[in-house]
Amino acid sequence: MTETTNLPDWKANSSHPELAGKIRDALRKVKDPEIGSDVIQLGLVRDIEISENNVIITMILTTPYCPYGPAMLESARRIAEEESGKSTTIIYGSEVWDQSMMEDPTSFNWGLF
Template sequence: MTETQNQNRPEWGIDSTHPELVEPLTEALRTIVDPEIGLNIIQLGLVRDVTIEDGNALIKMILTTPFCPYGPAMLETTRQKTEEVLGIPTHIDFRADEMWDFSYMEEGLIDDWGIY
């Protein structure tokens, strides 16, 4: 595992079906920053799954809070970036039923917040 990979990240469907796409997609998604927190969506663990089926990509994504004022923009930017990298139509499944937790963050980042 490289230094920049999120060791807390859940396994994505493309990890096994399209492993060659994981790194370029991850790097593209790292450019999407939550402006209130100052960390990107990969560091925060907001992308919960990425699958490709029937020529379409599906991203399951959460936000740090369901009422995030930047949420709609981050979801749309995630969709656009994914389409750019994968070159296929992409849909976002916003998972309001899954609450974000600090444990979703990349290892070492939570220490900087001084919470534990």
């Protein structure tokens, strides 16, 4: 059994919990090609807001200079839009990523030790 420890409290979890769950599951398809984990596992999706007509997703990257960043953000936007059926916008957040933001920070082997 995997314990999740640092899940962000998305606004959509209280306003549209079912759709937020579907979007979360769909976003697991978006992988960071350098790390091999998905954007949910890494904790890169910091917030999701859902209104009648649109979805706004706030995301960060593991590093601001990630060469795959633009492609990952666009892939997340497209997948969320397909899943929700609503126009979707990605906002690049200002938080600095660290390993504690991961869904389960204790389960990832960085290969550093």
